Amino acid sequence: MVKGREIQFGTEADIEGRPCPDSLSEWIDGLPEDLIEIVNQLANSGFGAWTVGGCVRDALLGAPIGDIDLCSTCPPEIVMDIFGTDAIPTGIQFGTVTIKGRNQHYELTTLRSEGVYRDGRRPEHVQWGNSLLEDLSRRDFTINSMAIDLARKKLYDPFDGLVDLSEHTIRAVGDPMQRCDEDGLRIFRAYRFLDRGNLGLWNLNVELHAAMQSKQPILSKVAIERKWTELQKVLMGPHAASVLKLMIEDGALHHVLPNAQFVNPTILSLLEQYTDLSWTIKHRLAFLLVEFDGKEVHQSLKRLKLPNTLLKNTSEFHGFLGHVPKPHSAALRVFRYCLKEDAELHLKFQRILIDASISVHGLGPLSGKVDEIARKWVELKPQQTNHQCLVDGHWIMNRTGIEHGIRLGRLKQWLHRLQIEHDLTSVSEIEMELSRISWQHSEPSTWPQLRFP
Incomplete structure (x- = not known):
């Protein structure tokens, strides 16, 4: 790639531009060296190249810049030849090639004209072009239809995107x-x-x-x-x-989340009032759909084809919202263990839902001693015990005579729950608890498990 900070002049655009405002000139002066090298290689090969779309919009707004996209008169096959192993044919049939810079990737799309859209998604055919005006005219919104010639420091805004930005x-x-x-x-x-x-x-x-x-x-x-x-x-x-x-x-939300089309307006007001950066996508989805039955919500989320982890975590957190922990230390320790980093936010959600009398999972409003729970939660000391059970199956078999099977597994779960409930840190404490519980004369199906609720 060409070295140096000077930007080479490429082919001029087919429309009149205006001098870049000072804020854009400063942005151009601070652009990464590898981007300048890409533009220079295209210019030295006889082509024009312009930064386009969202990066121009955000630079004008003084907002953080995400990806920097380019459009060019250079056909994609020649882009591949010019940049060799640094070029990735990400969407070459539509003129898009990703170019690897030293610190980031840049998406370069060849100027094009398009045929008719019959499927509401993509054109029937694409033809490479030389007209920046035609390329900008097929974009979605005026604020995304501006381009910059970096060497000439010219802004191209044929559809008054600047006016719409200001308004x-x-x-x-x-x-x-x-x-x-x-x-x-x-x-x-x-x-x-x-x-x-x-x-x-x-x-x-x-x-x-x-x-x-x-x-x-x-x-x-x-x-x-x-x-x-x-x-x-x-x-x-x-x-x-x-x-x-x-x-x-x-009526647009119905096309992606049918349940949400019938969300209680109070839910939206609560979202507006309480949402902060600690609310991840699973929390926001679960809260938005909190009134609906868990099975129904799971099916709706599955329809979205979410990644399996997000589907599982969102459904699980949504299910937890239907349950308020008991206001004593042992129960809160189990609650904290099971919900991990979501525990505190869950308690915040519970207070919001109870105070607003929101129906949860279609079963009516929750009830719970939220003030007492909050007080006990603040008083709860950090967990001292190991996250894993302090004893294994062999230890239990040696002390109880239980053989491999359901009884062994369920007894281990019971002991693990006791370990978390009482924050036990030694095997001797586990042994003491084992001597106190009546496992010999009861059915394993009735034994407590380490779970919430």
């Missing part, structure tokens, strides 16, 4: 009906872009909003995984409750 408006490029027809996912993306984090909740352009409402049937053609990706970003936003409320009013 905090999400507006489609061109005809919003056509944009939604081309890719139904743009409906969900528009909702997601409303939440601009520290910049607040933005506005939907009236024509775009009408198109989003009118074109919702096309959402059935969008893969559930793509819809979930957008919904997940909505849920993790600081203004998630307001965006979800609009999605429910418009």
